[in-house]
Amino acid sequence: MSTTRHLSQTLLKVCGATVPQDIEAAAAAGADCVGLWHGVPGGPSELDPDGLAALAAAARTAGLLPVLVTFLADPAELAGIVRATGVRWVQLHAYQPPAVVRALREALPAETGIVKVLHVDEGGGCVERPLIGAYERAGTDLFLLDTATGDGRIGSTGRTLDPARLTALLPRLTRPFLLAGGLSPDNRPGYEEVVHHPGFRGIDVDTAARDLTTGRFGVVEISALARAWRTGTHTPAHPAHPRLELSR
Template structure:
């Protein structure tokens, strides 16, 4: 079970996530107005710190322009790109043509009992998506950090249909691991809100608890 913690903004955050043994660190750039938005300089600095410490840095972006994403990739050296908006399969194909060294993690958005991009799964896979991430939309259509769990039936449907690994986001904590971890084929989780303290900082104890709960062996 892969564990990704999203929204690191400091070297201390990266060190705490590395100490907890997480697999991926989400670094925001091109998420305008986001609580964890980084300058391209900070993106590069934290990506280097993550790589040195162990976790794989992931560029998390809403950008849909290939040139903008390519510039961030080249300046930061990241090898994973999480396309968190409504980027289409053609954009994925063009990005991989421009940056063949990167792996694309494409977010699929869930509204109620529907995966908005369900019909595009084959096209995204043909375009070269390496992994999917299911996340919920806010009631107002807001993307990301909604703390709303994905409908388990929707997650099961996407997991059965996809031919690449699928991760899950949306309101995940150490306390609901037993609810979602049994989903057949689930590759990992992505946590933002559930890994933070009361004032919004990454909480090392919560991260460690998430890691333990979600990677515990079952008999």
């Protein structure tokens, strides 16, 4: 199945699928994208290459956009994974420098999107802040703002970002962004200013997308996220980009 959706609607990405049932739940609940972990050492949702390829295929069949979520920093290796699995977005979820983004942009098919995570600590600091312009020039299509904890953990921490501290970072961005970090249906009202920023494109959720009993993605939980965060469409201030449409 192939559909195209413009990023004027709030995107919902659920992250950390590991079994086909996760894909089925995400699709049934109205998610747009599913994050598939590979190259995340010790990660609870880590997939081997065969598992990544299988779930990426299942996601495409279900009408979801599969996103490779990785700590890897070798552009040639990453490009090979993209070709082997057919993923259309790559999310660099560690501290890869702008040079890696540039080399990856040159190595990937033109239609493949690159998402670079910006790690915001609980005091509002962002280690990548001085490099934002360099990441943009290197070929980043989309940023993802996520929490870095005081003990150094990154990715699916379940820790919430302070909306007031986020708004201080947003003027530095000339690319659109997704929001992550402890998001839930209940805390949506606190992010009103962020959601109405012209660069906002959607949310990326792991913990709140899961059934607390099974630990798997839950239709009820993902549906609640979709209802709470999709508060209407807005016209992006940033020009539309071919890679920033969901071709699934």
